[in-house]
Amino acid sequence: MMKRTLMTSMSLVLALGLAACGNGNSGGGNAAEGSGDAATGGSGEKTKISYWTGDRHDADFVKEKVAEFNRANTDGIExxxxxxGDDFDTALDLSFQTSDAPDVIRVKENTIQTFYKKGFLAPIDEFLTDELKAKFPAMPDLNEFDGKxxxxxxxxxTMRLVYNKDLFAxxxxxxxxxTLQELVDTAKKLTEAGKADGAYGFALNFKSPSSAFARSARVIAEMSGYGGFGYDFKTARYDFSGLEPIINAFKQIKDDGSMLPGxxxxxxxxxRAQFAEGxxxxxxxxxxxxxxxKNQFPAKIDWAAAPAPTIDGMVKGASGFLGGQWLSLSSKSENKEAAWKFMQFxxxxxxxxxYQEKGFGISxxxxISAVAATPDVNGIEGFLPNKNDGVWPIYPAVAPEGMKSDDAFFKYMLNGGDLKAVIADLNKRYNAALDSAIANDGIKAEPDAGFDPAGLGGKFAK
Structure with missing residues (x-):
């Protein structure tokens, strides 16, 4: 089993402030944006590089900083x-197939390992000074692979339940x-109170089932003591049975008519736009x-964040803390030194x-966290880390034949059927893929009989 190291105490985490940060799966279509005029070198020629990101919550901020770099750099870099949007991964795959790959890539905890294995990323060790190595924490399996x-x-x-306080009142x-039952019941009550005004109790972004479940079913499962992606670290096998009551609760909310139509x-x-409108x-x-x-969809309602519910109200694990990476250098970049200068900026x-002081994420x-002010942003207090947040080990991602788990679960939510049979099929196919990856791809998956999800709470990567 691959484990994250460099764990530290809750007091250090609070000092680092790991709170309001970017989501892993921002959507809203595609946009290519020019970012200002570049300074030119002595020859007057520009070195053009591209930076691809799937984040939209901080897009205006990043655009501003890119334009600033383009104006100020003296190396002729543009x-x-x-x-x-949610097609980021697919678009990136295609770009590497067509030799049109970006120079700098936004990576996340649920993508960097995959991009690394596909050969999309170049190590940055040659650019790292001793000062930079000391400044930025190395996190095995999150920003460091095979010692690079x-x-x-x-x-x-962190992940939380976001709720409309006005509709609750x-x-x-x-x-x-x-609890899950309270989630179902509350969604129903909210819908009864708000339906006349077009308000519904619950919603998720099911245009991308993987994005929807990664921000919801995952944290409920992890808080309840189950691996959020269906992997059991004790046995080193896939077992999606821990997700059964969660998927059934989501289906019940939809069957009750308590989920936003469409x-x-x-x-x-x-x-988010719908939530901001109440x-x-x-x-x-x-x-x-x-x-x-605050910045993208100014809320017209009073809202707050609370811990995600668990299956039965008991916390038996930890809400997965995510992070450790941001920008990576593309292996296909023909201008790695120029790309690194942008990354260094x-x-x-x-x-x-x-980035922290404007509320996009706490460092x-x-x-940085030692000197940057805590952002004055409504709702941030609900996302501050607590004793029930923690880092889960990295699970071995595999590519099963047939339908992926998220798509299979959403199909069941829409059409019904036998969820136990769906889970049995997923277990069979995912474990077959795991066995193949162990035999052929060098993937490691070792049982940890002493693994204790409850022991993860209050501990984060350093």
């Missing part, structure tokens, strides 16, 4: 910012739900939301400090 560094951290992410609901085609940004009572997401409702103290970099 950066083009390309902002993708592929990214540096910026901010960290209108429905006479005093507290956010702490979630089948709902992307995350349209969901049309959604609850959803579960990452700690990017405070910045979103983005990892500069001023950019990282501004994981100790030297």
């Amino acid at each position: 950066v083009e910012l390309v902002v993708k 560094r592929y990214s540096l951290p910026n901010y960290g992410t 209108k429905a006479g609901v005093e507290n956010p739900p702490t 979630v089948e085609s709902l992307d995350i940004d349209p969901l 049309k959604i009572g609850m959803y579960i997401s990452y700690s990017s939301e405070p910045g979103v409702y 983005m990892y500069g103290d001023q950019v990282l400090t501004d 994981m970099v100790p030297s």
Whole structure:
């Protein structure tokens, strides 16, 4: 079993402030954006590089910083910012097939390992000084693979239930739900109170089932003591049975008519826009939301964040803390030195400090968190790390034959059927893929009989 190392105490984490940060799966279509005029070198020629990101919550901020770099650098470097939506991974795959790959890539905890294995990333060790190595924490299996560094951290992410306090008051609901049954019941009450005005109790961005479940079912499972991606670290086998009550609860909410109509085609940004208008009572997401409702979709409602519910109200695990990476250098870049100069600018103290102070995310970099002010952003207090947040080990990602788990679960939510049979089929196919990856791809998956999910709480990557 691959494990993350460099664990530290809760007090250090609070000092680092790992709160309101970017989501892993921002949507809203594609946009390619020019980013200002570049300074030119002595020859007058420009070195053009591209930076691709799937994040939209901080797109205006990043665009501003890219334009600043383009104006100020004296090396004749011009950066083009390309902002993708939920098709980021697919577009990146295609770009490497067509020799049109970007020079700098936004990577996340659920993508960097895959991109590394596909050969998309180049190590950055040759560019790292001793000072940079000391400044930015190395996190095995998150930004470091086989002893080489592929990214540096910026901010960290927690996951919470986001809820509409105005609709809660209108429905006479005093507290956010702490169990799955309460989630179902609360969604129903909120819908009864708000349906006349077009408001519904619950929603998720099911245009991308993987994005929807990664921000919701995952954290409920992890808080309840189960691996959020269906992997059992004790046995080193896939077992999706821990997700059964969660998927059934989501299906019940939809069957009750308590879920926003049209979630089948709902992307995350349209969901946020609806929530900001008061049309959604609850959803579960990452700690990017405070910045979103300040900068991207100013909220017209009173809202807050609370811990995600667990299956039965008991916390038997930890809400997965995410982070440790941000920008990576493309293996296909023909201008790696120029790309690194841009990355070095983005990892500069001023950019990282501004990122936190403007509410886009609270830094994981100790030297930044020590001096940067906590952002004055509504709702951020609900996302601050607590004793039930923690880092889970890295699970061995595999590519099964047939339908992926997220798509299979959403199909069941829409059409019904036998969920136990669906789970049995997933277990069979995922474990076959795991066995193949162990035999042929060098993947390691070793049982850890003493693994204790409850022991993860309050501990984060250093």
